[in-house]
Amino acid sequence: MADLSMIQYVLIGLTFVWSGFVRSGLGFGGAVLSLPFLLLIHNDPLVYLPIISVHLLVFSSLTIAMNNRSGSNAGRPAGGTVDWRYLGRILAIMIVPKLIGVFGLITLPNTIMSVIIFTIVAVYSLSYLLNRPFRSNSRALDTVFLMLGGYISGTSLIGAPLIIAVAAQHLKKEQLRDTLFALWFILVTIKMAAFIYVGVDLQLIHHTWLLPCAAIGHIIGLRAHARILKAETPVFFRVLGGVLLTISAVGLWQGVVVE
Template identity: 45%
Template sequence: MVFDTTSLALVGLIFLWTGFVRTGLGFGGAAIGLPLMLLIGGSPVYWLPIIGIHLLFFSSLTLFKSIKKVDWRYLKHSLLWIIPPTLVGVAGLLSLPDQVVIVFIYSITIFYAITWIFNQKITSDKPWVDKLLLILGGYVAGTSLTGAPLIVAVYMRYVSKEYLRNTLFVLWFILVSIKMATFMLMGVVIDWSFSLALIPIAAIGHVVGIKAHQKIIENDQVFKKWVGSMLLLISSFGLLKVVLS
């Protein structure tokens, strides 16, 4: 894919932003960045491998010094419910028309944005709802890597706060590895050079996000309301653009 100077600058800012959110919140980088990338151009199958490479790279860095602070017991339990729908979601991504996948991505992003704006947390107090959220989150993650808010809603119930972010990073690493392996097996063209070129830019956001993590958590509602408003505006415009095209 060929970008002009303005588009390249915008892509750089988006990856700087997603790197910041990924480590600042511990999740949500893809959910926040992908709708913006699709407005610039390209298909989900073009952008998702690039996002995947970044997730693998940065989650590895984050976990290098914190691998002991992972709740392996709950991670193994939850994977039984997450991985099968993830595989179904990846199959849908590769078989459905781009327009259908894009509408799905914008729709799920609008849903997240509304919950953040009105501070309506996705929660569960019953085991069967937990399993449903994990299944839905796995499917959405397989389709678009934006299933984090659904999965996090369950993880927050069972994983202690000090283990949560690192456990989620291990989960993302596993899911993205499955997705990237599927892409390569299916012969998806991956823009490796562009992805690697964007890593230093995303790294700036990554480092700033690590430093700002505690402050963001302390102001979680304000941060999510501001981000949700931005996502609602952008995703509504993107959805309207696709529907009218």
């Protein structure tokens, strides 16, 4: 990101504030709801994915630790806020597709990877617009969704909606967000190991200013978490879906037509 303008840096910082807010507010979506904006600012997924990965590792572990620390048992489900048994079951299904996805990310050209990301986000945005989020109603479909979610997570860190379509039906409400955080932590650790192994630039210098940006959004999101879960406003997700669909359409046009 050395050759970017000041306006681009400001926009990237604001997008990471948004990313932190979404991640802590919803428990997912920090990548899927920020990558389209980031790729329009600077079209290179491998610049942003290491940064998003580190942010997720930091804030997911902090949130789980805070919610399970001694002396904070009020309203906490028995056994803690993470369902480790269920986490192990879905990881067993997702691990191989996850590794295949990581390999695909490393080998595919940036332009192709960007088109894939924008296409996936466009599909997600339509589900928000139509107020028909992905649902799973059978064990076989659960497995398909988890495998697809694992693969997409391996390629671009945006497989959360498919994974949540399964997890939300099998986890207690009080354990959903933190169990997802634990899952993201494990999946992102695998991706980070792959980045380091193949020598991907982790953009360490940019963590000094983007981590505080994400922290601001994270704090705001923590405060909004309870209200967002209770409200579950369809209008919010429809507006969000419309914005994402527009951004994805522009991104696809740039990737396919311009280039």
